[in-house]
Amino acid sequence: MFDVCIIGGGIAGLMLAHCLPSSLSIAVLTKEDSFSSNTALAQGGIAASIGPGDHPTSHATDTLFASAGHADAERVKLLTTEGLAIIESLLSRGLPFDANQAGLPLLGREAAHSTKRILHAGGDQTGKMFLQYFLAVTDDHVKRLPYNSVLELVLRDGQCVGVCVEDGQGNRSIIQDHHIVLATGGIGQLYSQTSNSSVATGDGLSLAFHAGAVLEDLEFVQFHPTVLTLNGKSHGLISEAVRGEGAWLVNADGQRIMTGVHPLMELAPRDIVARAIEWHWQQKGPVFLDARKIQQFKSKFPSIFTNCHNLHINPGQDLIPVRPGAHFHMGGVQTDEWGATTVPRLYAIGEVASTGVHGANRLASNSLLEGLVFAKRLASKLLSIGFNFKEKEIHLAEVTKEFALPANLQVRMTKLVGILREVDKLQKFNTDFPLRWFDLQHYSSLHIKDIHRYTACSLIAKAALLRDESRGAHYRRDTPETSEQWTGKTVELSLAGYTFGERLLKYKESMS
Template identity: 60%
Template structure:
């Protein structure tokens, strides 16, 4: 038995491992190799109030304003205040960052921030270098289970006791732990166009749902406005930092498309920019990013430059065709401020968790920060109890559960992606969502009864259906959730949170007002 089993090896999972007491036995389970995941793809950097003219209160205010009146004000205060301290500590401990001639971090500007507060590393390689740092910091502390698919969370006497996994050969085993942590990341691969890693398919949502946990804010999916799009295919993210450095969104004639839409133009909140670009594609034609006036593009954005050149585009001389793609999930498994879920012994951190800090629309570069902050908080909570060293072995193959009352017949994953994009994507209609849920109903299954590849399909469909249910229930538009039949926010929905579990759905209310943390 391990002290802690972490399912997922991105920023949240490895920051948790780094922060746990050294004498704890820690298992880290990843679906593919250790470097696969969204963190390594992150280009924009980490937001934190580090400059002399910035304060955590300002960062918190920007976060709340971008959230469409839906973020948890107390959690946002935690994010901004503790995030600044954590990032300063990590940089002092050796976390790489781009510095000026005085050794101070070069701070970038991104959409909806009132100050330059984005810390970068290697230009647009922030996530990659962060992962390298965390892997080095944790290599001696953890036992890795690479290429292990998490099939089902193990629940006994109302408590999570570990996870059933399968390795590449199909051998199943149970990794037992006193504390089991979901750090599985996002849901981008549920959609046709996405900036996400191949492993970001919503597994954690389905694992939690089938275990009986409560999930919240599932309707809020952020679509990144600028994914390089060639021949109808997504060809890589173009960071918001490119717009922060002066790139413009234009039509085929070079006319800016954001001038009549939002006073912040290209740096408006992501949901506003994404809808503007998508509508332009549907009604008038392609949208382009004009980055030709950024003089040091190759040095500032080496990964983006290389990707563009690999697709036969010279970004310093040509317009870049862009279209929105699924990027980040604001919702997830409901947690408290320390990562505890509604199931004892089960925790969630990072994108799979719903801490409430993002509300209906995440502020740019707050995602890596969330992973760092709440992983550190969870480590603090777990570390309060005396550690009992575990044995670094997994148990023999698990037995079968009783047969399910429902039978899963399989799913065409490509068709599911298309349907998700068309019905639960940027623009949503109630009739289409209802039809989607008739085709892909939300049901619970006895997961162990199925082959591994079918369980993967169940997880994909369950995560998709959870999002569609929440999108159908929320009869307004807010942040990343846009209903064509109700295109504006409604006062009666302000602060209301849709919770979903196997036992049904419920509404709750969270503290969202800026004044509640600024008094």
């Protein structure tokens, strides 16, 4: 029995393990190896108001603005104030952020930030550097269990008491724990185009749903406009900075597709660019980035150049094929300000959680920060609750049922629940793939993994159908306007059905 079982070894899971004292026994389970995660892919950096003249209030204002009126102001205040303190502490403890000759962190600026506040490490390898740092400083009391997939959360008397796990050899077992934490990351792999790691299949959403937890804001999926796409397969991000350097979005004849769409052309807000590219793909055909006139592309964008080169694309001579891809999930398992879900002894942190800080659209570089802040808060919460629960007698059930994953689920998700949504398409998806509860313990491991994908898709589709307005990343062609009636309302899904929750939107200027 572990004191804390953390499902997921990205930035959120490892930060939590790091914040808990060595007197506790802690397990960190990961589906694949320690570096298979979205954290390992994070390039841009992490936001914190550390620069001269900057302040958490300003960071909070930018975050709330980006959220399209949907973030929780109190939670955003926690994010920006406590986030700054954590970054200062990591700096003093030697996390190798890129710095100038005076040793001060180099700060970048990203879209919708009003000032330079993005710290980065290893150039464009910020996420990887965080993982390396945490793996190096984590003590022996943390037992890392790679290639251990959690199949099911085990419940007794309405509490979460453990996890059912399949190890790398295909053996199933039950691990009982005092506290169980979902840190399972995002959902990008539910779509056919994505920037996400192979592990981002929405398991945490399905695990929580089957355990009876409330999930919210699931309709808000952020799509990155330019994922390198060849023969329908995604091959990583082409960062916004390439458009910033002057690359054009063009059709196969070399004509610019943003003409007449937005005065800022390629530099219009991310959502608008993503929707324009997707519309073009659906109505007219492929879209490319023309980066041929960018001088010294290789030295300006070394990792993108290498990625292109490996695919036999020379950005100096060739057009780069791009299509929007699922990038970040704003919604997830509903938590309080300490990371507690609605199920006793079950918690959620990182991208799988809905903490209310992103609203309908995430501000760039706020997600790594969210992982750190809410992991640290959860550590103090767990210590205050204690570890005095008794083990129960629990046995594995017999496998008696089967589940066949519908064909082309990713393609159907992309077409019907993608960037450009419509009521008819959403209804079709909801009819074809209705949200269901499965008695997981009676299915084989393989089938459970498919059930998790299916359930995560159905949850997102259900929420997208219910919110009949457009807001932030959720765009509905049948209701293209943002509706006042939806302001401050969350769509909450659980085994009990759906309800509409309230969100605290009032923003206090009095932050000190």
